[in-house]
Amino acid sequence: MRSAYKFRLYPTRAQIKKLEDTLETCRQLYNDALAAKKEAWEDDRYNLTYYEMARQLSANRKKNQALGAVYAHVLQDVLRRVDKAFQNFFRRVKNGEKPGYPRFKGKGWYKSFTYPDAGIGYKIEGSKLILSGIGAIRIFKHREIEGKIKTCTIKRDSTGAWYAIFSVDTEEEPPRVDPRTAVGVDVGLKNAVTLSTGETFSYPRYLIQMEKKLAAAQRRLSRKIKGSKNWIKQKLKVARIHRKIRNLRDEFLHQISKKI
Known part of the structure; x- marks a missing residue:
């Protein structure tokens, strides 16, 4: 089964600045990737793939200081979000549903970024969550994580509070319910x-x-x-x-x- 564990983070002021900078860089990358896919489709009816965008990202990170400061796998996950948004859009069009074309993200509308590989780029040591490029952030881990961690998402809510959300695979089978009970x-x-x-x-x-x-x-x-x-x-x-x-x-x- 897949489950999630959500824990409150307590970053310092310097870490908040780094977290906010990372969010803003991810937001701009999302919008740039969305614009590139939109332009490729409107001009040539060509669906720009994730791998093509990832190759371009590797080249851009060498020239763009903001991109270079963010962990590469986090940026790759942003591109996957864009690609998935278009896949869902085309699926809805094919099924005759309301399409809902992917939207650009304005300031304040991009609230999370994800470390997609378990244990790579982040790790938990006692009461600290160590994030690549950001540092060791105090985490309130009020219960033990059971199962294999798949991803770690860092999220800011509307009040400015920060959270770490761990997606976990457990070896447990989904419970079977006896219809009689x-x-x-x-x-x-x-x-x-x-x-x-x-x-x-x-x-x-x-x-x-x-x-x-x-x-x-x-x-x-x-x-x-x-x-x-x-x-x-x-x-x-x-x-x-x-x-x-x-x-x-x-x-x-x-x-x-x-x-x-």
């Missing part, structure tokens, strides 16, 4: 969860209180002048409350799933 689960508004056995789980009081706090913060945000300093500060407060609610909801749902 299966239980139906319905997610609703009045009750958080209702089981086919008649048992219900209500939303916890602390979650309801946080949602009321979010509503009040959003009302205050709506009264600010968009783009002003006060609006930016209030927007960050709203994002932090969203993060808190998300964490509380995840914890609540994990507790319910354990009981079930």
